[in-house]
Amino acid sequence: MRTARLVLTRLAGIVFAILVIAVINFCLVRAAPGDPAMVIAGQSGSTDEKFLAQVRADYGLDQPYAVQLGTYLKKIVTLDLGYSFRQGRPVSDLILERLGPTLLLTLSAFFISLIGGVVFGALAGLRHGKITDLGISLAALVLYATPVFWLGLMLVLLFSIKLEWLPAFGYADMRAKTFGTVGYALDVLKHLILPALTLAAIYMAAYTRLMRAALIEVAAEDHVKTARAKGLSESAILRGHMLRNASLPVITFAGLQIGALVGGAVVVETVFSWPGLGRLTFDAVTARDYPVLLGLFLVMSILVIAVNLLTDLIHRLVDPRLAVR
Template sequence: MDASRLPGFLLRRLLKSALVIVAIAICNFLLIHAAPGDPASVIAGQSGSADPQFMEQLRHQFGLDRPLHVQLGIYLRDVLTLDLGFSHRQQMPVATLILDRLPATLLLTGAAFLLAVSGGVALGALAARRAGTWADSAITALALTFYATPLFWVGLMLVLLFSVQLEWLPSFGMSDPGLDLHGPALWWDVAQHLVLPALTLGLFYLAVYARLTRATMLEVADQDFVKTARAKGVPEGRILRAHILRNALLPVITFAGIQAGQLIGGSILVETVFAWPGIGRLAFDALLARDYAVLLGVFFCTSVMVIVLNLATDLLYAVVDPRVEVTG
């Protein structure tokens, strides 16, 4: 990678990313408003009043009585100033709600991502090195099982086994609300609560990385440069690490950059099952309450995170493979 071309590459990618974010914001706004349901009716029901005059007042208060294109223009103007709106259900700014919940989601998805990538690459490398043996068959069967099993079912089974039967781990929440913990004790309590949801979310993607790593390693192992290294007497361990695994990681890195964004979306189901206080659970509650501002804020933030992760993936790809140029 030519370092002199990096600033220009970053500038072009940032400009393209800005256009993509605006386009995503417009699509999210139109999709949310095309969904059935009236937020004013939900608010009025929560207030215990369905008087038409009161509902009209609510629509005017939240700008729902304006034409759709006017609402869209106001929304885009606010987004450009990082104003994500106000939650009628929580009676708080949307940005505050998201910032309060975002660390929990990043902790969950980060732990699941590390588990998936490290475990998947390790299992895939072991399966490729033991190709055709019982170990390869066992890893393949295990990966296919994790891939085909619904996330919510895995989560419930883990709760039944480790929380109900064995009583090893807590089942729900991020920490024990009945304990006033601080410092290392608090972190240990959060870590215990993190195990089951991170395992549930990570096992599915672990299976994907294991299969991908195995396939790419077997493909790279048949390349001429690997055969040449063996003919020169290079130790098999060095061939595996420096030649096969390093080249096999290139498609894994690309796929990991895409899957990292999908992890945030997949966390909605896991956070709901385990009552994890992240933005996925926040989006689910906002959907039930027709809280448009919160939904749009969550979608906007997750879109930005996905784009940032994709940009980081491109840079990492160029670092891992010196043949990649950061032009165009």
């Protein structure tokens, strides 16, 4: 019942948060420099004032901001994200086409970074003060300080150009669908490795440092010392008393970093020509395609909110003490 009440309360808060986010996104996008009518007119080969006025009237850009905002909010309530200025297609169709590749990339990067960070952080924490701890901490610091785009380019130079092990760009080979279901999945996996590792690297470094610090702190607590005094094995102490408590700040931090992970996908998808929401966002910004930008920001915000709700529930499962609050 407590969990159900938590979910219902959060869902009500999510609806309110989505409306607030929609208003903020609308104001920020419309405050950005650039005129989409000029972009559309330029693509048509005409910048005549009469033609510009017609374009603004066709897309509702000649209406006051308050009227445009009201129209936008009404469309959101009916799940209508509008039409793309540039492509003339429903925004929902464009987003659904790109959502799958982005979820594949971000979820892969998330699990790689989280699992890798917990493993390496635990190893560094258990070997605190030794050469293993020093090496892992130094590597994590270097990864954390490395720009994402530079790391991606270096991985391409090494694994694609020099070693020729992995493809450098794209989602799949043009002939991949002729390989069969298994062959197509393996080809997508090969294309996924470099962008997923690039996106995961910085977050893995952060989780590693956080897990190391948390494990060192937990190791000094009284309940761990009591468990050792009772004669429990180190593996039992690690599983039952240390890892569970040390993982709580990592889980919390991981939930907060989901938004940054989605934002980082914009750079990674651009570097690797990955056909996801990040690449669509980049194209929409350059084209001043307001409906696409607003739709993308709204969908990304909903994804981040949903993941944070899921993180909260997982947190309560890992730490039963939270379930009674």
